[in-house]
Amino acid sequence: xxxxxxxxxxxxxxxxxxxxxxxxxxxxxxxxxxxxxxxxxxxxxxxxxxxxxxxxxxxxxxxxxxxxxxxxxxxxxxxxxxxxxxxxxxxxxxxxxxxxxxxxxxxxxxxxxxxxxxxxxxxxxxxxxxxxxxxxxxxxxxxxxxxxxxxxxxxxxxxxxxxxxxxxxxxxxxxxxxxxxxxxxxxxxxxxxxxxxxxxxxxxxxxxxxxxxxxxxxxxxxxxxxxxxxxxxxxx
Amino acid sequence: xxxxxxxxxxxxxxxxxxxxxxxxxxxxxxxxxxxxxxxxxxxxxxxxxxxxxxxxxxxxxxxxxxxxxxxxxxxxxxxxxxxxxxxxxxxxxxxxxxxxxxxxxxxxxxxxxxxxxxxxxxxxxxxxxxxxxxxxxxxxxxxxxxxxxxxxxxxxxxxxxxxxxxxxxxxxxxxxxxxxxxxxxxxxxxxxxxxxxxxxxxxxxxxxxxxxxxxxxxxxxxxxxxxxxxxxxxxxxxxxxxxxxxxxxxxxxxxxxxxxxxxxxxxxxxxxxxxxxxxxxxxxxxxxxxxxxxxxxxxxxxxxxxxxxxxxxxxxxxxxxxxxxxxxxxxxxxxxxxxxxxxxxxxxxxxxxxxxxxxxxxxxxxxxxxxxxxxxxxxxxxxxxxxxxxxxxxxxxxxxxxxxxxxxxxxxxxxxxx
Numbered sequence: 294x295x296x297x298x299x300x301x302x303x304x305x306x307x308x309x310x311x312x313x314x315x316x317x318x319x320x321x322x323x324x325x326x327x328x329x330x331x332x333x334x335x336x337x338x339x340x341x342x343x344x345x346x347x348x349x350x351x352x353x354x355x356x357x358x359x360x361x362x363x364x365x366x367x368x369x370x371x372x373x374x375x376x377x378x379x380x381x382x383x384x385x386x387x388x389x390x391x392x393x394x395x396x397x398x399x400x401x402x403x404x405x406x407x408x409x410x411x412x413x414x415x416x417x418x419x420x421x422x423x424x425x426x427x428x429x430x431x432x433x434x435x436x437x438x439x440x441x442x443x444x445x446x447x448x449x450x451x452x453x454x455x456x457x458x459x460x461x462x463x464x465x466x467x468x469x470x471x472x473x474x475x476x477x478x479x480x481x482x483x484x485x486x487x488x489x490x491x492x493x494x495x496x497x498x499x500x501x502x503x504x505x506x507x508x509x510x511x512x513x514x515x516x517x518x519x520x521x522x523x524x525x526x527x528x529x
Numbered sequence: 530x531x532x533x534x535x536x537x538x539x540x541x542x543x544x545x546x547x548x549x550x551x552x553x554x555x556x557x558x559x560x561x562x563x564x565x566x567x568x569x570x571x572x573x574x575x576x577x578x579x580x581x582x583x584x585x586x587x588x589x590x591x592x593x594x595x596x597x598x599x600x601x602x603x604x605x606x607x608x609x610x611x612x613x614x615x616x617x618x619x620x621x622x623x624x625x626x627x628x629x630x631x632x633x634x635x636x637x638x639x640x641x642x643x644x645x646x647x648x649x650x651x652x653x654x655x656x657x658x659x660x661x662x663x664x665x666x667x668x669x670x671x672x673x674x675x676x677x678x679x680x681x682x683x684x685x686x687x688x689x690x691x692x693x694x695x696x697x698x699x700x701x702x703x704x705x706x707x708x709x710x711x712x713x714x715x716x717x718x719x720x721x722x723x724x725x726x727x728x729x730x731x732x733x734x735x736x737x738x739x740x741x742x743x744x745x746x747x748x749x750x751x752x753x754x755x756x757x758x759x760x761x762x763x764x765x766x767x768x769x770x771x772x773x774x775x776x777x778x779x780x781x782x783x784x785x786x787x788x789x790x791x792x793x794x795x796x797x798x799x800x801x802x803x804x805x806x807x808x809x810x811x812x813x814x815x816x817x818x819x820x821x822x823x824x825x826x827x828x829x830x831x832x833x834x835x836x837x838x839x840x841x842x843x844x845x846x847x848x849x850x851x852x853x854x855x856x857x858x859x860x861x862x863x864x865x866x867x868x869x870x871x872x873x874x875x876x877x878x879x880x881x882x883x884x885x886x887x888x889x890x891x892x893x894x895x896x897x898x899x900x901x902x903x904x905x906x907x908x909x910x911x912x913x914x915x916x917x918x919x920x921x922x923x924x925x926x927x928x929x930x931x932x933x934x935x936x937x938x939x940x941x942x943x944x945x946x947x
Contacts, residue, residue, distance in 0.1 A: 354941045357860070359860055359939065359940040359941040359944070360939050360940075360941045360942075361939065379864070379865055380864045380865070380866075383859065383862050383863060383864045383865070384862065384864075386859070386860060386861065386862045386940070387861065387862020387863075388862070392860055392861075394944075398857050398860070398944070400854065400857070402556040402557055403556060411858070411861050412861045412862050414545075414549070415858075415861060415862045415863045415864070415867065416862065417542075420545075459861070463862070
């Protein structure tokens with residue numbers, strides 16, 4: 294344990310040690326992540342960039358506890374994620390991580406309000422509290438007048454803002470965004486990035502994937518991946 | 530106390546999950562509607578098919594019972610021309626006097642009613658209409674033995690028989706063929722083989738179908754049929770009603786030996802008549818019934834399999850289609866148990882509601898069909914329990930199974946599911 298402390302796990306929000314991910318299809322092996330180690334401190338805004346196939350999405354899914362590494366360990370807020378069972382992982386995803394997907398991933402037939410309340414529903418937050426908080430977060434992302442709209446009545450940028458409100462609703466330790474502007478037009482992308490920038494200024498830790506250099510410029514630190522390896526890590 | 534609180538907490542969670550499931554079903558109207566339709570059709574067809582099968586079984590039983598109860602039928606033997614033996618019933622060895630003798634003999638103690646009959650097909654004309662139907666010469670006892678009731682007017686009386694009256698009682702089918710549906714033919718005249726007859730009565734419909742349709746007959750006095758219409762001296766059959774089911778065999782023996790003696794014959798192998806007991810008919814009936822039961826089980830099994838597969842498919846498709854949704858719910862922090870419970874509840878609500886609607890549909894369908902093809906409507910609790918039970922289990926199982934499978938995937942695999 295003292296050795297762990299010397300390594301400084303407690304001081305980091307994210308600590309990734311020698312993580313590899315290998316996909317096996319029959320006899321064919323694809324190495325998506327090749328012995329990656331890095332750490333992210335509280336309050337950082339990190340962009341992970343790299344060409345497609347560089348393993349950045351795989352890394353993001355492991356960070357989001359949506360997937361498990363083939364080898365290596367991953368600590369989130371001091372907890373060894375690899376040792377958690379299915380229910381404990383569900384709790385981590387629910388309470389510590391706010392995940393924003395490229396494709397928004399909203400329930401298509403539920404209102405914006407209902408979509409934002411979903412993580413709180415799984416956390417067992419009482420109904421009135423859920424609705425109150427969901428409204429607050431929707432107002433924060435500028436959709437206070439659209440809470441009863443279904444996703445198909447909203448623009449891509451508005452849908453992504455609903456997804457951000459949903460990610461914030463459980464007041465997570467870290468926000469993970471997987472190409473959050475990948476499906477958006479330029480002006481909408483910039484609006485979304487302004488929201489992330491503001492959230493970071495308020496103290497949220499953010500890790501974001503992107504392949505667009507101008508989007509990466511909003512981050513304070515940029516990690517470059519290529520062929521499953523980290524090839525660059527610089528302050529912005 | 531703490532235990533009570535836990536139970537209350539579980540109740541609250543279940544209530545919320547129930548509302549959530551209901552909400553999800555309500556939000557996806559098209560999907561819910563299609564799945565429910567699959568279940569409704571599955572359950573409805575099982576109930577309708579079983580009900581119709583049972584109705585036909587009952588209809589056959591009713592027709593056999595309508596022939597009369599505790600009934601013995603004496604048929605003349607086969608006519609012999611040299612060594613050639615014709616079909617049974619073709620000889621002219623039975624007479625009205627045989628019937629009278631049986632009725633009055635002190636040796637015969639087991640007979641309640643005896644009805645000698647002469648029947649043959651003939652053309653019947655009324656005004657411009659005519660029909661070919663069964664003309665049957667009877668005595669008043671026919672009504673007792675064959676359980677025939679009169680809807681209008683009177684049946685053939687003993688006075689008619691004694692006086693060779695030219696009167697006729699029509700079956701309802703004959704009335705509608707000759708006078709039109711629902712007409713009142715009393716007092717009208719009809720012609721049978723160019724003899725004019727006055728209509729004095731109409732019988733109550735027995736709803737019979739097939740051979741010996743009791744609705745499609747013209748009843749005339751026995752003596753009139755023999756002497757005036759067909760010029761015969763014999764009777765074509767004698768129906769005997771025994772006093773009870775227990776004495777049927779005894780009645781058969783008494784009548785048999787009595788007629789042998791009357792016809793001056795020595796032993797039963799020479800008999801110029803035969804006596805069919807209703808037991809013979811009943812044994813045929815029970816073999817028909819067991820065939821029906823086998824047929825019914827087959828229908829039920831096939832419709833259950835078809836309905837079950839339909840429900841299985843619709844549930845597998847609708848739930849498998851939601852693998853991405855399950856992945857998303859897991860990504861947002863739903864535990865496996867919550868997801869499987871929600872999908873289980875959705876399946877239960879869907880199959881429950883579909884089951885009730887399917888039951889109503891099945892009952893209405895069998896009501897309509899039995900009305901149009903003239904079958905008695907029957908409904909057995911067993912078929913309902915079977916249909917809803919099997920379909921319910923299939924629906925719930927195949928709603929839960931793909932949901933459970935999806936909930937066991939890594940969230941990202943479920944999210945990427947195409």
